[in-house]
Amino acid sequence: MASAPQRSPLAPEAFPDLPVIDGVSFASAEAGVRYTGRTDVMLAKLAPGSTIAGVFTQSSTRSAAVLDCEEKIKFTSDAGAAIIVNSGNANAFTGQDGRKSVKAVTNAVAQALDVPEARVFSASTGVIGEKLPHDKIEAKLKELSGNLSANGIEGAAEAIMTTDTFAKGSGTTATVEGQKVRIAGIAKGSGMIAPDMATMLVYIFTDALVDKPVLQSMVAALNQTTFNCISVDSDTSTSDTLLVAATGASGIRVTENNLGFMEGLRRVMLDLAHQVVRDGEGATKFVSIAVTGASSDRDARTHAMSIANSPLVKTAIAGEDPNWGRIVMAIGKSGAPADRDMIAISFGPIQVAKDGWVNPGYKEKDAAAYMKNDVIDISVDLGLGGGRAVVWTCDLTHGYITINADYRS
Amino acid sequence: MASAPQRSPLAPEAFPDLPVIDGVSFASAEAGVRYTGRTDVMLAKLAPGSTIAGVFTQSSTRSAAVLDCEEKIKFTSDAGAAIIVNSGNANAFTGQDGRKSVKAVTNAVAQALDVPEARVFSASTGVIGEKLPHDKIEAKLKELSGNLSANGIEGAAEAIMTTDTFAKGSGTTATVEGQKVRIAGIAKGSGMIAPDMATMLVYIFTDALVDKPVLQSMVAALNQTTFNCISVDSDTSTSDTLLVAATGASGIRVTENNLGFMEGLRRVMLDLAHQVVRDGEGATKFVSIAVTGASSDRDARTHAMSIANSPLVKTAIAGEDPNWGRIVMAIGKSGAPADRDMIAISFGPIQVAKDGWVNPGYKEKDAAAYMKNDVIDISVDLGLGGGRAVVWTCDLTHGYITINADYRS
Numbered sequence: 001m002a003s004a005p006q007r008s009p010l011a012p013e014a015f016p017d018l019p020v021i022d023g024v025s026f027a028s029a030e031a032g033v034r035y036t037g038r039t040d041v042m043l044a045k046l047a048p049g050s051t052i053a054g055v056f057t058q059s060s061t062r063s064a065a066v067l068d069c070e071e072k073i074k075f076t077s078d079a080g081a082a083i084i085v086n087s088g089n090a091n092a093f094t095g096q097d098g099r100k101s102v103k104a105v106t107n108a109v110a111q112a113l114d115v116p117e118a119r120v121f122s123a124s125t126g127v128i129g130e131k132l133p134h135d136k137i138e139a140k141l142k143e144l145s146g147n148l149s150a151n152g153i154e155g156a157a158e159a160i161m162t163t164d165t166f167a168k169g170s171g172t173t174a175t176v177e178g179q180k181v182r183i184a185g186i187a188k189g190s191g192m193i194a195p196d197m198a199t200m201l202v203y204i205f206t207d208a209l210v211d212k213p214v215l216q217s218m219v220a221a222l223n224q225t226t227f228n229c230i231s232v233d234s235d236t237s238t239s240d241t242l243l244v245a246a247t248g249a250s251g252i253r254v255t256e257n258n259l260g261f262m263e264g265l266r267r268v269m270l271d272l273a274h275q276v277v278r279d280g281e282g283a284t285k286f287v288s289i290a291v292t293g294a295s296s297d298r299d300a301r302t303h304a305m306s307i308a309n310s311p312l313v314k315t316a317i318a319g320e321d322p323n324w325g326r327i328v329m330a331i332g333k334s335g336a337p338a339d340r341d342m343i344a345i346s347f348g349p350i351q352v353a354k355d356g357w358v359n360p361g362y363k364e365k366d367a368a369a370y371m372k373n374d375v376i377d378i379s380v381d382l383g384l385g386g387g388r389a390v391v392w393t394c395d396l397t398h399g400y401i402t403i404n405a406d407y408r409s
Numbered sequence: 410m411a412s413a414p415q416r417s418p419l420a421p422e423a424f425p426d427l428p429v430i431d432g433v434s435f436a437s438a439e440a441g442v443r444y445t446g447r448t449d450v451m452l453a454k455l456a457p458g459s460t461i462a463g464v465f466t467q468s469s470t471r472s473a474a475v476l477d478c479e480e481k482i483k484f485t486s487d488a489g490a491a492i493i494v495n496s497g498n499a500n501a502f503t504g505q506d507g508r509k510s511v512k513a514v515t516n517a518v519a520q521a522l523d524v525p526e527a528r529v530f531s532a533s534t535g536v537i538g539e540k541l542p543h544d545k546i547e548a549k550l551k552e553l554s555g556n557l558s559a560n561g562i563e564g565a566a567e568a569i570m571t572t573d574t575f576a577k578g579s580g581t582t583a584t585v586e587g588q589k590v591r592i593a594g595i596a597k598g599s600g601m602i603a604p605d606m607a608t609m610l611v612y613i614f615t616d617a618l619v620d621k622p623v624l625q626s627m628v629a630a631l632n633q634t635t636f637n638c639i640s641v642d643s644d645t646s647t648s649d650t651l652l653v654a655a656t657g658a659s660g661i662r663v664t665e666n667n668l669g670f671m672e673g674l675r676r677v678m679l680d681l682a683h684q685v686v687r688d689g690e691g692a693t694k695f696v697s698i699a700v701t702g703a704s705s706d707r708d709a710r711t712h713a714m715s716i717a718n719s720p721l722v723k724t725a726i727a728g729e730d731p732n733w734g735r736i737v738m739a740i741g742k743s744g745a746p747a748d749r750d751m752i753a754i755s756f757g758p759i760q761v762a763k764d765g766w767v768n769p770g771y772k773e774k775d776a777a778a779y780m781k782n783d784v785i786d787i788s789v790d791l792g793l794g795g796g797r798a799v800v801w802t803c804d805l806t807h808g809y810i811t812i813n814a815d816y817r818s
Contacts (some may be wrong), residue, residue: 037705041620057741059742060740060741060743060746060748060749061737061738061740061741061747061749062741063750063751077690083577092734092737093737093749093762093765093766095750095764095765095766096750096764096765097766114590114615125437127734127737128734128735128737128769129733129734129737129762129766134651167807214697310712311805311809311813312813315809315810315813315814316813318810318814319813321814323502323503324538325537326537327538328470328501328502328538328652329468329470331470332468332469332470332471333468334469337469337471338470339469340469340471340502341504341505342469343470353502353506353538356502356504357502357504357506357538358538359504390551395814396720396810396814397562397810397814398807398810398811398814400720400724400810401724401805401806401807401809401810402807404720404721404724404725404728405724405725405728405804405805405806405807406726
């Protein structure tokens with residue numbers, strides 16, 4: 001691995017002050033799975049009565065830990081629960097040994113914390129194809145369980161980093177029928193995938209009291225417009241995992257479609273999703289792409305993702321070039337309907353194209369000046385219908401090539 | 410535009426000696442559409458009785474010339490025909506003026522050569538969104554028609570280049586019922602799209618006598634395993650055009666499914682497709698990706714293209730890193746069926762993974778040595794069925810970023 005990369009120019013100034021969530025405690029440790037001189041394993045313990053919802057990568061080559069979580073998430077229980085995550089080794093594409101490692105780690109955590117093994121969720125992030133040295137993690141469980149603290153969430157965010165250049169956290173309070181509940185979450189990821197180190201991992205906690213089916217349907221729905229709307233490089237991890245745990249410690253019940261809670265959860269999910277893009281490999285620009293006027297929301301997302309994943313659009317943004325011709329190209333190749341002569345394109349407040357050609361009032365120097373910003377908003381109107389979507393991405397720079405090609409990983 | 414780029418390290422040594430095709434003649438000229446000091450317009454004249462088949466980009470934002478060709482290709486005629494192509498300006502996303510420019514140029518060619526306007530096929534390649542100065546092309550038609558020569562094909566290949574680093578030609582003879590027919594073609598393209606200059610253009614000529622429907626079905630079928638199986642950067646041009654013209658001058662008739670002719674045509678199409686990849690922007694490696702054992706040929710192609718278009722796979726190849734974990738990732742994200750524990754992966758003769766994990770006999774140093782080659786063969790067996798596909802791509806390097814981001818285009 002290369003020496004620690006510089007903090008992303010798009011990083012927030014500091015890790016945020018997160019609300020403490022009653023019913024969950026955290027610990028982290030140096031297990032030496034691959035890295036030295038830094039923490040690489042985190043443990044979260046959830047009080048009895050917590051409900052847990054999750055969504056996972058759709059990859060057909062997903063990791064052993066993901067397969068295990070997918071089974072366990074179906075299960076409902078009032079018992080205590082735990083989350084154990086290591087960095088440095090993804091335990092992906094490791095054949096039958098991968099399953100054995102997951103079983104060994106989750107069984108050891110179950111014994112250490114006295115919770116059912118069926119309530120222990122694991123994840124691994126790092127190099128693919130190497131056997132996980134799970135004994136190193138097991139050897140740290142006594143230390144971890146002894147150090148569990150309600151304030152350990154920042155340490156947990158640090159322990160799960162791989163090529164991330166900053167620890168990612170987000171929190172808020174949401175109002176449920178006049179009462180406050182707390183939400184706090186952490187994430188790791190430096191793109192859909194980092195060099196040899198696949199994974200976006202997200203863990204969010206709340207003290208609200210939410211039934212499992214309600215929580216699962218909220219998480220699945222909100223995921224569609226948050227984590228599923230970001231792309232650094234179009235490459236999808238074998239290990240992507242999002243878990244949301246509700247401890248219920250506040251005693252405040254959240255029922256189906258509670259807008260206050262959903263808005264709070266959405267805000268935390270979106271903030272973490274944006275932080276992952278801001279730590280995209282080599283990123284120097286944070287880019288939002290809003291498509292309106294599509295035949296359907298689904299078509300709008302198809303166009304937006306085609307723009308977000310186009311290497312020519314992303315390199316133009318890196319070059320601070322308001323190259324709207326490449327956006328026309330990306331719309332054209334997306335496969336979703338578009339009428340060339342109806343398309344309008346803006347960079348920030350500057351409309352560069354409309355009615356199938358350059359806007360007569362467009363001045364290239366205005367758009368060129370706009371492209372020097374760190375945050376770039378691209379909007380496209382297709383003029384066909386009411387479908388809309390927003391996605392977020394970053395630019396494609398020499399930094400990306402350097403991280404992924406110049407070093408043997 | 411940046412100064413002329415260095416010839417691709419993957420370029421052939423020289424433009425090939427192409428067979429002369431009776432019934433077609435070529436001319437090229439300096440019209441000054443955008444470039445100076447080089448040719449930028451080519452004219453090909455086809456004798457009466459020629460049949461013409463074509464396939465075009467599927468982009469929904471395709472150019473005015475492509476829309477015009479799509480209409481004209483439906484038409485059958487025994488009259489003479491012509492092809493006129495300019496570089497420097499793509500006449501794409503130019504609103505109603507785009508259609509007027511196509512009409513003006515094709516009408517002027519029809520008059521200059523005394524052929525029906527419905528038999529004049531045009532293409533434009535270069536910058537998007539600027540009005541085509543079609544009068545500059547019309548002003549050169551007298552010179553062009555005076556210079557038409559059966560030997561002008563290399564000059565034609567040079568005139569249609571944009572950011573190409575070498576002129577691309579290929580020819581062969583095919584045996585049809587014991588008699589020889591000749592096939593010669595030219596292409597331009599430096600990726601599916603070049604900086605601001607969209608387009609892959611391909612023109613192939615033969616003296617065989619082939620009925621229009623037979624030629625069209627052959628071209629459409631062969632296109633699926635040649636030009637439709639290459640990708641430089643996953644970005645699709647607004648102007649891609651492939652025309653195949655059969656002059657019939659040899660008097661040798663080719664009937665449906667004639668294997669000798671189809672094999673000759675396939676060889677020329679594949680050679681030109683490979684030359685486009687070898688001139689991919691920033692390319693230093695020519696990569697073939699063969700997928701076998703898929704559930705269907707279609708699934709095999711989906712997996713192969715997912716590998717070919719993965720930025721992480723392409724940067725690993727640039728870094729000479731036998732990073733099979735990224736290939737597993739690309740298979741997993743493709744959307745086509747795969748069973749993680751059945752996948753086998755080889756780099757050239759070296760099997761790196763099988764049965765869902767690293768091959769026990771694999772030595773990383775062998776694969777690392779193999780990756781130093783200019784030509785890299787990746788093969789993947791999915792172990793599911795009989796589906797197979799081969800696609801071709803190049804690596805993703807700092808050169809690509811430099812060409813597409815470092816210069817304002």
